[in-house]
Amino acid sequence: MDAYDIFKKLTRGARFSKKGSVHQKEQAPVNVDVKIVKEDKQPRIKSDVSEKEENSITLLSSLNINKKSSKKRKIDTDHNEYKRKMLMKEEINHYRNLNNISVVGRHIPEPAKTFDDFNVDQDIIDNLRKCGYEEPTPIQKQAVPLMLQGRQILGCAPTGSGKTAAFLVPIIQALQGPRRDGFRAIILCPTRELAKQTQRECLKLSEGRDFRYGAKSSKKFGKDMLKMKHAAINILVYTRNMISDILITTPNRICFLLKQDPPAISLSNIQWLVIDEADKLFETGSRGFWDQLSEILNACDGESRKIAMFSATYTPAVAKWCVHNMKGLVRVTVGQRNSATDLVDQELLFVGNEQGKLLAVRDIIRGGIHPPVLIFVQSKERAQDLFNELIYDGINVDAIHSDRTQLQRDNTVKNFREGHTWVLICTELMARGVDFKGVNLVINYDFPSSAISYIHRVGRAGRAGRRGKAVTFFTTEDTVNLRSIAHVIKQSGCEVPSYMLSLRKTPKKERKRLEKSAPKRDEIVTKPIYERRKWKRRKQKQTEKEKESKTKKGKRKANIQKKNDV
Numbered sequence: 001m002d003a004y005d006i007f008k009k010l011t012r013g014a015r016f017s018k019k020g021s022v023h024q025k026e027q028a029p030v031n032v033d034v035k036i037v038k039e040d041k042q043p044r045i046k047s048d049v050s051e052k053e054e055n056s057i058t059l060l061s062s063l064n065i066n067k068k069s070s071k072k073r074k075i076d077t078d079h080n081e082y083k084r085k086m087l088m089k090e091e092i093n094h095y096r097n098l099n100n101i102s103v104v105g106r107h108i109p110e111p112a113k114t115f116d117d118f119n120v121d122q123d124i125i126d127n128l129r130k131c132g133y134e135e136p137t138p139i140q141k142q143a144v145p146l147m148l149q150g151r152q153i154l155g156c157a158p159t160g161s162g163k164t165a166a167f168l169v170p171i172i173q174a175l176q177g178p179r180r181d182g183f184r185a186i187i188l189c190p191t192r193e194l195a196k197q198t199q200r201e202c203l204k205l206s207e208g209r210d211f212r213y214g215a216k217s218s219k220k221f222g223k224d225m226l227k228m229k230h231a232a233i234n235i236l237v238y239t240r241n242m243i244s245d246i247l248i249t250t251p252n253r254i255c256f257l258l259k260q261d262p263p264a265i266s267l268s269n270i271q272w273l274v275i276d277e278a279d280k281l282f283e284t285g286s287r288g289f290w291d292q293l294s295e296i297l298n299a300c301d302g303e304s305r306k307i308a309m310f311s312a313t314y315t316p317a318v319a320k321w322c323v324h325n326m327k328g329l330v331r332v333t334v335g336q337r338n339s340a341t342d343l344v345d346q347e348l349l350f351v352g353n354e355q356g357k358l359l360a361v362r363d364i365i366r367g368g369i370h371p372p373v374l375i376f377v378q379s380k381e382r383a384q385d386l387f388n389e390l391i392y393d394g395i396n397v398d399a400i401h402s403d404r405t406q407l408q409r410d411n412t413v414k415n416f417r418e419g420h421t422w423v424l425i426c427t428e429l430m431a432r433g434v435d436f437k438g439v440n441l442v443i444n445y446d447f448p449s450s451a452i453s454y455i456h457r458v459g460r461a462g463r464a465g466r467r468g469k470a471v472t473f474f475t476t477e478d479t480v481n482l483r484s485i486a487h488v489i490k491q492s493g494c495e496v497p498s499y500m501l502s503l504r505k506t507p508k509k510e511r512k513r514l515e516k517s518a519p520k521r522d523e524i525v526t527k528p529i530y531e532r533r534k535w536k537r538r539k540q541k542q543t544e545k546e547k548e549s550k551t552k553k554g555k556r557k558a559n560i561q562k563k564n565d566v
């Protein structure tokens with residue numbers, strides 16, 4: 001008996017309406033079942049009957065059939081939805097991999113592919129295009145959608161990869177336009193040069209919005225306060241006049257303004273606090289920036305305050321601080337952590353000793369350079385010494401360091417940007433963030449004090465997709481960081497002698513000591529050997545005399561103290 005026969009037997013006498021309900025004229029005797037009933041015990045009979053009913057219902061009632069199929073359909077749609085979501089996730093991950101973006105955090109929005117995907121006002125997109133940007137850089141692709149959602153982030157991307165615009169675009173979108181609510185965004189930078197540059201970029205990207213930027217230099221502010229003496233009413237007027245929307249400055253200046261009595265600025269309406277070159281700020285002094293940051297955070301007491309940190313290099317101290325202080329933190333890293341940009345061809349050049357450096361730099365210049373060129377030295381004294389040497393070599397050279405006045409520093413930067421200065425000698429001051437268009441060559445005259453310092457110095461070339469070159473001089477005294485810097489160079493795809501990679505790892509203590517105080521080096525001066533020896537002897541004698549007079553003074557003081565005690 002096949003299924004059709006069973007169906008016929010079971011439905012004998014039944015009439016089917018169009019709607020699918022069953023009208024039974026007479027109950028058909030079901031022989032098959034009767035037999036089964038007779039053979040089985042009582043409880044089985046019951047269950048068989050119900051089974052029979054179930055079967056007949058399943059077979060005849062269209063209602064039940066629908067119920068089952070809708071459940072199935074729901075499972076199907078759920079499955080399809082799940083499949084669609086997984087596919088989308090995979091696509092997003094693939095896109096992130098293509099752009100070398102890695103993310104850590106929850107509910108991270110899709111990276112934007114174009115500026116139009118940013119979902120920001122059209123004028124901001126127009127401004128981005130006016131700057132000559134065609135498509136977002138990887139850090140912009142991921143950081144902008146995140147910050148637009150108000151997420152706190154720690155962004156790490158190579159030097160010259162457009163981190164500034166990555167945090168400026170969401171801030172401009174969030175603030176919309178000028179308001180008399182006081183500061184609504186703060187951007188902290190380690191140097192005034194970088195703060196000025198960030199402000200320039202902000203002005204370009206917010207063109208047409210007329211934001212006001214603060215604040216006056218602390219010196220100017222101090223002078224104005226003196227003029228006003230202690231007239232509280234004047235201070236209030238002054239404070240109101242300097243109200244602006246975005247404050248782009250160094251932490252020192254903000255803390256100075258906060259320390260005034262009453263505080264010269266109010267930060268209670270701050271929506272975004274951005275810390276650029278975060279690892280640099282965290283490394284300054286013995287907890288210097290940590291204390292300043294807690295002071296600033298205490299002043300930013302509004303509910304909507306969010307923090308974003310950006311840098312090309314990453315230190316565990318920054319990450320730890322972020323994990324503890326930034327709720328819902330998302331970490332975005334582009335490329336490999338703490339690696340130099342692969343747009344720069346890097347070279348290590350053994351020069352023997354200090355005299356070798358001067359010969360090598362002159363050799364490079366004589367061989368022909370394509371300005372602009374940056375030369376890094378370890379101290380302001382050495383910057384001045386090298387400047388004194390190169391000024392007579394027939395090239396337009398200048399030096400910038402912290403001993404020069406702000407006006408001199410501004411003019412030097414301006415001349416270099418405009419191409420009047422070909423070679424700029426600088427200290428670590430210019431290693432972070434400063435964006436000179438098209439620097440072709442970076443010369444590390446003095447070996448960097450750490451791999452991180454190396455990454456930032458070299459990163460002044462090879463920006464915004466352009467290629468550049470970096471030459472790093474080293475002498476027999478520069479072995480402490482040679483291994484780690486050689487590894488950085490190798491990682492970014494350049495050749496290094498294999499012996500450097502297998503050098504002994506320097507103890508952390510020694511590396512830290514070097515980071516704090518640069519090694520002593522011979523003076524940068526072109527003198528014949530006999531003159532240099534004479535000069536060395538004279539200098540030795542001088543230092544010995546100084547030591548002697550110090551000890552004599554100390555003894556005299558101790559004797560006086562003894563007499564007084566008696």
Ligand SMILES: Nc1ncnc2c1ncn2[C@@H]1O[C@H](COP(=O)(O)OP(=O)(O)OP(=O)(O)O)[C@@H](O)[C@H]1O
Nearest residue numbers: 133135136137159160161162163164312433435464
């Ligand atoms: N989407 C873009 N397309 C092309 N160029 C861009 C784009 N975004 C920014 N730039 C340019 O790239 C250069 C470097 O940008 P920026 O100074 O923001 O880099 P950075 O990542 O902050 O570098 P650093 O770590 O050294 O501070 C700038 O000249 C900037 O104008």
